[in-house]
Amino acid sequence: MRPGRESLESILRRCGIHLERAQLDRIWTYHGMLREANARLNLTRIHNFENMVLKHYVDSLLVLKFVPLPSPLIDMGSGPGLPGIPLKIASPDTHVILSEPRGARVSFLGEVCERLGLDGVEVYPHKLGPDYPGTVQGVISRAVAEIPETLDRVAACLAPGGRMLFMKGPECDDEIARAGREHAGLFRLEADHAYEIPGTEHRRRLVVYERLDGEAPGRRGRTEPEPAFRGPAREVSSESNPSFRLFRDLLAGRGIRKHGQAIVAGNRIIGEVLVRYPGRAIGWISPESGPPPPETASSLTWFRLAPPLYREIDVAGTNSPLLLVEAPPLPAWSDEDEWPEGCTLFIPFQDPENVGAVIRSAAAFGASRVVLLREAAHPFHPRSSRAAGTALFQVPLLQGPSIHDLASAGVPLIALDTSGPELSESPWxxxxGLVVGLEGPGLPEPLRGGPRRRIAIRPDVESLNAATAAAVALHAIATQRRAE
Structure with missing residues (x-):
């Protein structure tokens, strides 16, 4: 049979497996990724197209004809994602955990989950055993080891009433008998389904055990670990990983504008965002050994980066988790729109830290809005967001023209300059609009010819930092408003 998506669908239907179009598209995409990566990762010894479909995808999906999937479900020794990936595609409401200790395969699984857009799936980059943190409702094993040995390994991580599903060949009676003798106190044989892959002579058995009450040997005498993170997780270990490429793009304003996302750094700031603006949070970025998202943010996708990749993204050197947030396009400022009461601050600062600092001051002193002129660094640049904190979400931000083209027909634009009346000399x-000049060059000539205010400083000091001058002016405006 000639390889192709239609051939894939035909084989699945012939075997009694009927998927929706989007699910078939994902299986086909997964097949392509598996074939492409197999040459370098040795993921499967099966190369014939029809055999791959039958022995990998059909074999995995036939499980659904015999048992409902428990959730969360660990795919033990997942390898290239079999049976976990096909089962997740066909049963999207099931939370699937892909347990795979080999680093190259962990990276492949992360790329598959990212490419297919699978939610409610995570990669556990370790061998499954008694040290697994927490418990789950189900584990599935596809010819990983013999039944008694596997029951020993999973007893501690299966909750009472949970199910252990074995995908076995036809000759496993001796294993079942030995498991009955050795594990009668902890497991009960619930079902033993013998079947063939339709249209073939491949005989299979699905053997299901129920976990009974009782303490697993691996749990005795040790402290119960923290519960495992149950949200979606992505392992990122390669520079070619799409998530890493996204994060690297977000280190510059151009990438932030392109993707509408940004990275926020700093434990205190991240904590405040999660409490006050949880809807803006998208993902949790940490090193492989870093802490998971807090329980209150379990819906976030957890990106676990290899240490060198994390260090490249952690430009502030926090060595703490980073937060991926929404950074939607800034609305365009127009002089023709209605002006709000009070001060509209126009800033052209090219230094991201100055941008962040002045946005924090604008929020603190009650500026009506901040207009980022074309020269300004992006307010969600990592250095800017670290300086601004949650003020990024507190004060309205707009995108304006170049400082050289800035003009207003009806509302005065007051430039902050070294000449003109002092800040508090006359009412505001x-x-x-309050306009602050560029760091260094200052104000263009047209703005110097209009209304201006100055900050009185000692004559032996040349000038103030631009962000500091803006903060002093905003404080003076707020003080006068309160006095009035």
Whole structure:
């Protein structure tokens, strides 16, 4: 049979497996990724297209004809994602944990989950055993080891009433008998389904055990670990991983504008965002050994980066988890729109830290809005967001023209300059724009010819830092408003 998506669908239907179009698309994409990666990772010894479909995808999906899948379900020794990936595609509501200790395969599984857009699936990059943190409702094993040995390994991580599903060949009676003698106190044989893959002579058995009450030997005498993270997780170990490429893009304003996302650093800031603006959070980024998202943020995708990749993304050197957040496009400022009461602050700062600092000041002193002029660094640049904190979400941010093209027909634009009246010498208008010059060059000539205010400083000091000058002016405006 000629390889192709239609041939894939035909074989599945012939075997009694009927999937929706989107599910078939994902199986076909997964097949392509498996074939492409097999040459370098040795993921499967089966190369014939029809045999791959029958012995990998059909074999995995036939489980659904005999038992409902428990959730969460660990795919023990997942390898290239079999049977876990096909089962997750066909049963999207099942939370699937792919347990695989080999690093190259862990990376492949992460790329598959990312490419297929699978939610409610995580990769556990370890061998499954008594040290697994927490318990689950189900484990499935596809010819990993003999039944008694496997029951020993999973007893501690299966909750009472949970199910252990074995995908076996036809000759496993001796294993079942030995398991009955050695594990009668902890497991009960619940079902033993013998079947053939339709249209072939491949005989299979699905053997199901129920976990009974009782303490597993591996649990005795040790402290119960913290519960495992149950949200979606992605292992990122390669520079070619799509998630890593995204994170690297987000280190610059161009990437933030392109993707509409940004990275926030700093434990205190991240904690405040999760409490006050949880809807803006998308993902949790940490090293492989880093802590998981807090329980209150279990819906976030957890990106576990290899240490060198994490160090490249952690530009602030926090050595702590980072937060992936939404950074939607800034609305365009127009002089023709209605001006709000108070101060509209226009900033052209090219230094991201200055941008972040002045946004924090604008929020603290009650500026009506901040307009980022074309010259300004992106407010969600990592250095800017670290300086601004949650002020990024507190004050309205807009995108404006170049400082050289800035003009207003009806509302005064007051430039902060070294000449002109002092800040508090006369009242501020009910509505006005406050314009701060570029670091270094200062204000363009047209703005120097209009209304100006200055900050009185000692004559032997040349000038203030631009962000500091803006903060002083915003404080003076707020003080005068309160006095009025």
């Amino acid at each position: 208008p009910p509505r006005f």
